[in-house]
Amino acid sequence: MSSPSDMNTGDVVELAAKEAAQQDVPDHHVTDVALKPAFFDWLCRMGDTTLILGHRTSEWCGHGPALEEDIAQANIALDLIGHTQMWLGLAAEVEDEGRTADTLAYLRDAMKFRNLLLVELPKGDMAVTIMRQFLFDAWHHDYLGKLTGSSSPRVAEIAAKALKEVTYHLERSSDLVVRLGDGTDASRRRMQDALELLWPYTGEMFVSDEVDRAIAEAGIAPLVEDLHADWTETVTEILKEATLELPSGTAYAQKGGRTGRHTEHLGFVLAEMQFLQRAYPGASW
Amino acid sequence: MTTTLPSVDQVWGWLAEVPDPEIPVISVTDLGIVREVFFEGDTLVVAVTPTYSGCPAMAVIDIDIQSHLATKGLHSVRLDRRLSPPWTTDWITEEAREKLRDYGIAPPIDGTAGTDVMAARAARMSGTSNLVVSCPRCGSAATEKVSQFGSTPCKAAYRCTDCLEPFDYFKCI
Numbered sequence: 001m002s003s004p005s006d007m008n009t010g011d012v013v014e015l016a017a018k019e020a021a022q023q024d025v026p027d028h029h030v031t032d033v034a035l036k037p038a039f040f041d042w043l044c045r046m047g048d049t050t051l052i053l054g055h056r057t058s059e060w061c062g063h064g065p066a067l068e069e070d071i072a073q074a075n076i077a078l079d080l081i082g083h084t085q086m087w088l089g090l091a092a093e094v095e096d097e098g099r100t101a102d103t104l105a106y107l108r109d110a111m112k113f114r115n116l117l118l119v120e121l122p123k124g125d126m127a128v129t130i131m132r133q134f135l136f137d138a139w140h141h142d143y144l145g146k147l148t149g150s151s152s153p154r155v156a157e158i159a160a161k162a163l164k165e166v167t168y169h170l171e172r173s174s175d176l177v178v179r180l181g182d183g184t185d186a187s188r189r190r191m192q193d194a195l196e197l198l199w200p201y202t203g204e205m206f207v208s209d210e211v212d213r214a215i216a217e218a219g220i221a222p223l224v225e226d227l228h229a230d231w232t233e234t235v236t237e238i239l240k241e242a243t244l245e246l247p248s249g250t251a252y253a254q255k256g257g258r259t260g261r262h263t264e265h266l267g268f269v270l271a272e273m274q275f276l277q278r279a280y281p282g283a284s285w
Numbered sequence: 286m287t288t289t290l291p292s293v294d295q296v297w298g299w300l301a302e303v304p305d306p307e308i309p310v311i312s313v314t315d316l317g318i319v320r321e322v323f324f325e326g327d328t329l330v331v332a333v334t335p336t337y338s339g340c341p342a343m344a345v346i347d348i349d350i351q352s353h354l355a356t357k358g359l360h361s362v363r364l365d366r367r368l369s370p371p372w373t374t375d376w377i378t379e380e381a382r383e384k385l386r387d388y389g390i391a392p393p394i395d396g397t398a399g400t401d402v403m404a405a406r407a408a409r410m411s412g413t414s415n416l417v418v419s420c421p422r423c424g425s426a427a428t429e430k431v432s433q434f435g436s437t438p439c440k441a442a443y444r445c446t447d448c449l450e451p452f453d454y455f456k457c458i
């Protein structure tokens with residue numbers, strides 16, 4: 001029997017290395033071989049989207065226009081990275097080839113990333129950052145809400161956890177869209193410009209492909225088309241309150257991120273995010 | 286070789302001595318993040334749920350629990366991460382709410398986390414997100430929100446317009 005004095009530095013280091021194991025919630029989807037390629041891809045779409053937006057959001061750390069906004073951005077980034085650990089952690093488990101959330105995040109190249117194009121665009125000014133967050137949050141909030149009823153208990157529990165946090169994200173971003181839109185001439189102009197810039201990238205959130213259809217058939221997630229009506233209602237309502245004008249729907253919808261065809265911006269994000277693990281494999285501190 | 290294992294109640298008592306790394310006046314059991322404690326053979330299993338999914342304190346909490354139990358002679362300990370049901374501030378004990386207030390942090394408003402009060406859009410539209418958060422220093426209800434996000438993800442930044450002090454509010458989730 002060890003006594004307290006046996007607890008030395010070596011023990012602490014060893015303890016630190018033991019990460020809490022994910023409790024096994026029975027879920028037949030996780031081991032369904034036929035579903036594996038689609039499920040893995042879909043989980044990467046979720047995890048890569050929160051990862052890249054989390055990274056973009058964290059770029060404000062130390063650069064925010066006011067201390068409170070700086071802290072808020074960093075906190076939201078933290079939430080999104082937390083969601084990434086859950087989504088990519090489950091993706092690695094489904095893939096079952098020895099990869100982890102970390103290796104998926106740090107050791108894949110751009111063409112293997114499955115995030116929405118909307119989230120990889122540069123952070124721009126605060127107007128672009130807030131408007132993007134709002135357009136994304138309105139979609140994210142509804143999607144997670146639907147996913148809490150997923151036929152996959154593992155997906156449902158991640159969604160239920162994330163939804164609580166995203167509720168606060170949406171509250172903040174919609175608040176700021178109204179305050180900046182219905183603000184000064186300069187803030188209104190910037191918000192309207194941001195909206196015009198980002199609008200063509202919102203269409204991708206509502207276009208299903210064969211991966212989505214396989215996932216919907218398994219009852220894991222709804223088809224994203226089904227989110228469009230509610231999203232449009234939320235966005236229209238908030239933009240109206242913000243005195244901003246909804247862009248006409250005729251703009252060509254940019255898409256491709258969810259199948260690995262990205263803008264030139266993603267490579268720069270990955271260069272910064274992955275450098276350390278690429279240059280010093282396995283580095284930790 | 287036979288070893289006498291401590292009772293599960295005894296372990297809960299030890300866990301109540303492990304402080305939260307960011308708010309050391311309350312323990313991990315006060316916070317309600319320890320969900321279950323049981324033995325699997327000789328191995329003690331402690332199921333912990335995260336407060337926020339990206340909370341950096343979780344890794345520290347895991348180490349603190351392991352280290353503290355090791356000082357009690359428990360070396361075969363496994364920590365399980367339990368996501369469901371997701372943590373809610375409604376699980377913070379009554380005593381812990383008092384301790385938070387004494388420490389200068391306004392505790393979450395009782396029971397609101399489980400209701401639709403915090404459903405963002407509905408709350409914004411009806412204006413019901415303006416819950417009254419009393420100043421932990423002077424008790425005044427004349428307070429205003431400075432930011433939805435404070436020093437950590439779990440807190441919002443507030444200020445008291447009577448005593449003029451800024452303070453953290455442990456927001457409902």
Ligand SMILES: [Zn+2]
Pocket residue numbers: 420421422423424425445446447448449450
């Ligand atoms: Zn006061």
